[in-house]
Amino acid sequence: MSDRKEKTFWAVVSLSLLTIVWFFASQMESMKTLLPNPVDVFKFLVAGAISPIGQHNIWGHILWSLSRVFVGYTLAAVCGIVIGSAMAWTKVGEAIIKPFYLLLRPIPSIAWIPLAILWFGIDEKSKYFIIFIGTLLIIMTNVYDGVRSVDKNLLGAARMLGAKENQLFFKVVLPSAVPQIFSGLQVGLGAAWATMVAAEMIRSSEGAGWIIIMGQNSVNMVQIYAGIILIGVVGLFLVTAMRFLEAKLCAWNIRGK
Amino acid sequence: MKRLKINKFRVISAVTLCVFVLVWYLVTAVFGLFPKTMLPSPDSVFFSFIKKLTSTVPDGGTLFEHIFASLVVALTGYVIGVGVGLPVGISMAWFRPVDHFVRPVFDFLRTIPGIAWIPIFTVWLGIGLSAKAAIIFVGVFVGTVVNVYSGIKQTNEVHIWVAQIFGASKIEILKRVAIPSALPYIFTGLRVSLGMAWLGLIAAELLAAQKGLGYMIQVARNFGRSDLVIVGMITIGIMGALLTLALEFVERRVVKGI
Amino acid sequence: MKIKKLLMVVMVLIASTAVFANGAKESGAAKVDADGKVIIRVGAMPYYLSVPLQVIMDEKLDNKYGFKLEVINFPSGGPMAEALGAGQWDIGPIGAGGMIAVPTYNAKLIADVEATMDGAWIVARPDSDIVKAGANIKALPEVIGSAETLKGKTILGTIGNISHYMGLDYINQFGLGMKDINFIHMETAQVYTSFLAGNGDVACLGSPSAALKLQKAGYPVVGGLKQQDISQQDAILISDNFYKNNYKDAVNFMKAWYEATDKLNADFEYEVAMSKKFYQANGRTDFTDEGVRQESEFNTYVDSSTAFDKEVGAWMTGLVAFMVENGSMDKEVLEAMKTNVKLDVVKDALK
Amino acid sequence: MFLKIDNINKTFTSEAGNNEVLKNVHFDIKENEFVVIFGPGQCGKSTLLNIIAGLEKESSGNVYLEDKKVTKPGPDRAVVYQNILLFPWLTVMGNVEFGPKSRGIKKSIRQKDAQEYIDLVGLNGFEKSFPVKLSGGMKQRVGIARAYCSKPKVMLMDEPFGALDAQTRYLMQEEVVRISAHEKRTVLFVTNNIEEAIYLADRIIVMTNCPSTIQKEYVIDLPRPRDYTSEEFLRLRQEISSIVEFTR
Structure with a gap:
């Protein structure tokens, strides 16, 4: 417990130090246009928590963004694990999936926006697709590495104990790949949240990404910085929640925190 | 067989x-x-790929010019990102005070995507190469620090104790024990960050552009040329894969012993 | 082993067709709502050109003319045109983004939205030599700058929309071309932020609200659609599918549209109130009272009386011709412009 | 004959050249006999065991178990490894019941069985804990319990106590004697520790260095439990170690 207390303590110290530095920097004449005053930004956030920005207050925006991330992310996690293991475990699966994987991997999710609009229209479906495609490839990579790096001796031990070939995957390979899969889910979640801003560039009238884009449309630097802080805080929350979940589920893992 | x-x-x-x-x-x-504009057929995509090698319609640049411009932006951001990321990652993992102060800020900034920085970098760095490279820098910096940090943290305690017994100072242990043993992780970091550099390309070219694959896709989109959009995406995919292969080639040559 | 391989290939086949099929365009006639009224999906943007939709909603003109109005909002012309290509909306007012919808997606241009339109301007920096060069073109007194002061300068704009057309027409007035200047492409909002942050010498702004703000911030207007006598006229487009299957409903819509524009042109205060209400409802937080009043002063709608004063679609055709000449679009596109301008819907609506 | 090792040869071929490991190894084992394969260093003993377990392919020769040729791993030959190889994500109970579970034995029966072997190896009360929480000795006990629980005909133990400290090693040797008295099973025990060999074995097969072949066999009929310091034990120890050429 003390480790987590210590971590939050240092987090508070360093983030408040950063805000103080930011405050003095924003007072300097030269930085006037570059940096809004942090007090205004936090005031904007507090105001946004009560009265709506556009149609929702910031909680509404966050919920909207989380709903998009949730759908896109869960789809990507399920498909990522299935396709990733098929690619890693069966030679034929690898031969079929790997060429597409190598080609799609380097393509940033924003590049999919034009096609997403044409295929899935302009509402939530295209946003789900953008987040899905961005996260799928990241999770697939970790699942592939996890399944590939299973300890061959463990397979030998399982065979020796009478496990048949078709049982091996679910009884040995998948469980031993769980830590790697989890780190993939963690990185994937961070990426899904970051991709959500790209998705909200298609057309949105709500969401954390929308706040920034609206801020930019009206060159309201305070709103832009508020949007960024919002995304950073919620993103941090998601990643830590995931790490907490991993500590719970992977208790058996030597790498446990 | x-x-x-x-x-x-x-x-x-x-x-x-x-x-x-x-x-x-x-x-x-x-x-x-599907209508042609929604999903162009593979032959039309192929022909516009060939045509784009020489013609400058509609964005005023041939495919090679766009590839070159994108490489310049991506690699500049990559070099700076790794150059800053390596020392920060190492010092974060090795020196406790640095870890205490830098890590929380790092974790906070980590989930903020390149696009969100566009308005801020425009104001700070203008609309030239430096601003675009800064967008790439964000992704690369995160990728490098994460991998280098775990690399240094993985250093085997036994090696550290042995070095301490021989009276090596904390800095010497870092130089002669921690970094060498973290080399494989550092190379993973280099490879991951190269991918990140390329992934940040479109966001960087959203800031401002006259040439570049991201720019080409944007303009193609404005003119309803979905065939060019697909040409752009496939080119990004192929170039990204080639970049990773090139780095793996270099890695194999350099990391002989480990 | 053989079956496994076959299975894998079949799986890929199904997966890829499923992905493509999922997005298949919704073709066929428009949907009908509970009490038998046709739902017309109208594309809109939170700007002057779409304010009549607010009137239709408030005055319940859609019920009056036997259809149900569903407004689908877009941030700018580009995504709106794409969405038409993807069959996401049926009819609606659109700006320069429409130039690709008509030739590429075979959409029909049936009417113009504004009689006169201003607000798309080009601004420069107050202390720059461009402004000092003053007006040099007799026919266009409000166009400021000169060939020498503009040569080699950096111009910010969005290639593929109104700002690109306006910007290049502006330098053409001084005999300069794309090669003589440094045209940097970025999204509209980014043009605005970059210029304010001190980048670039000249900014071409397609969206009226951004242009107004820059003018108020002290940046002199050196050109614009009205100033360069290429005054923009947004147009009402109708998707090929809706035109074929729901012609009657399109006529009803135009009846409601003209009743709305008649009311807006008749009462200035009403127009200002309706504009503000429409912008607020669609999430715009950047407009000011004074800005909206100025906007209503500059612009007037084409209403039932002025429907056929000017050649319908002339401005859009001019824009496409410019793009073809500038090498951004292929020649056949001009052909499509001629055949896709249809006046029958408006004729039936105003009978 | 229960287990027949018929003229086994094994050569590992790699880019660096061929490395002959086993040369015409030939011996028979009677049912429920505790045989120790003893030899210096790390050469061939584990490979022989893996060949019998079916995890390695022999270059030539055959292995017959109850006159049936052995080709691939199976539950009739259980292996206890030096590095134990427990399934880290399964609890102690999960590991021990893994064999029967893969063979589809009903939950109630296999868990009763597993509990019996867990008690036999003295790990009662640790059923729910994960391997990462257990000590070396305890993990090895789970390895043994897991092997027994899959009801093998032959127990193959590949230097199982090689990684344990001296005290735990003596303790585990006594445990093995106690368990094999209770659970009559044919055991093939590989070790390079001379005292362990004499303490445990009904019969010791001494193997030469690389490429290893059978050097000599000793039948040990000392009464159990054997005493390391007894004069007969020390004589045997002296004799066997004299014939074995330890690589300098």
């Missing part, structure tokens, strides 16, 4: 690709399930 086996799987991959293109062709050109 081994040689035959590899070819067999190569064949399957080739067959799958052909089947995919065939399905794509059937669905678009033959059955006409």
